[in-house]
Amino acid sequence: MSQQTNWVPTSVDLEKPSAARAYDYVLGGNHNFAVDRQFVEKLLLVQPEVKRFALMNRSFMRRAVLYMIDQGIRQFLDLGSGIPTVGNVHEIAQTVDRTSRVVYVDNEHVAVAHSQLILENNSNAAMVHADIAKPGLVLNDQVTRELLDFSQPIGILAITIGHYILEEHDPNGVFAAYREAVPPGSYLAVTHLTDDFTEVNELTEAMKTSQNAVLARTRSEVLSLFGDFELVEPGLVTTSQWRPERESDARTEAEDGLYAGVARKG
Template structure:
């Protein structure tokens, strides 16, 4: 088997698009299939800002990781990490400190296979194949325990994953469990799809996503804030992705921040 096909597990469902592969396509990646590309094009006709949402979300993740590094965080748990493209968490963190440790978690088979290939030979980063909605499995996985010391602060990344945890899966309980496992001084970064903005039709997108492997649940600002629990939001609080500590001031009067489509924030455990 060649390197080109190693990332395509035999268990892949070629009939339905997946969220991880859609995101990969929107970011310009190559680990997606015709069904994903067709579905992405359909979504972009319905919501022309879809690619902007993906790009701004990825940029937020980078800034959040670098912020956590500045606060002394050297270990990360990345929930719903997706298919690795340029600028993965371990690349960002280990460029600043080669000893930084990262555990990725995803359930999508292509994301897992490609991540495992990418991380072959890496002592400080690993991929866990698990459902993030089952935190007990994630937190007690052998790879998680090998790399992460939960007696020390951890950077928990829940970037575009909360809206895939449906109400019947108890998203607030899931986030409670992850937060409870972290030591004081830990950080939690969240981005979450919302239908608070008129520019997005969350219900329509949710209906479209039912055709994929991943249903989606848009949530309000108050619901997203609940996911942070008692963590203290750092400045500028809960905003949209492009507005969270941008590297350059946004002085374009035509900028419509609601086009980001996602709430974004970082909280610290007291």
């Protein structure tokens, strides 16, 4: 844990690991606790590729944001954004165009508190504390409405968040609400855990002991999250196989573990 503790909200549950804090640890961040670090070490025993999954996923996110920027997108809605580490969405987008606007959404207390701290002086980026499985709350939040113009195309980022929306929370309905809220010309980027290429039962069982259970889905199930949005080339592949910067960067599906795709609303 960091020497400074002003980012630690009093409401943090230190008894159970958090997916956002565990992800932060895997990416080399310091906004996590012993319970999260111990949890990651246990995950690595049942699924040694966990770290690779996370790194390939993070690289995909960067390429997807830059792709959307190239298509003229200048505002982003990042669902389940987690704890901001170096190279987050607002840094990527605002490096290209400082007027780019980003709304982050998460319900993990450390993610929210730390995001609010680092975005304090950034008038074009903000954090909304909400459950992304309740799109009405997210889309109608005052911060969301003030920062994003829903008459202009928006880039929706659903990076490693769909598998946390269990069947009882109607994932297809949740994604449909976000898709319907944005105008034509908008984009949706998704990464999602799958067991199509590698066995992840032990991983999903381990996640049940954290604050965040997950559900791996098949290719057709992940495809359904895009609705009638049109996938851009190369379609729904795995994270490292989506427009790699170098051909040598592409890995096998089993090494990635996550489906990845970007689609456009026509």
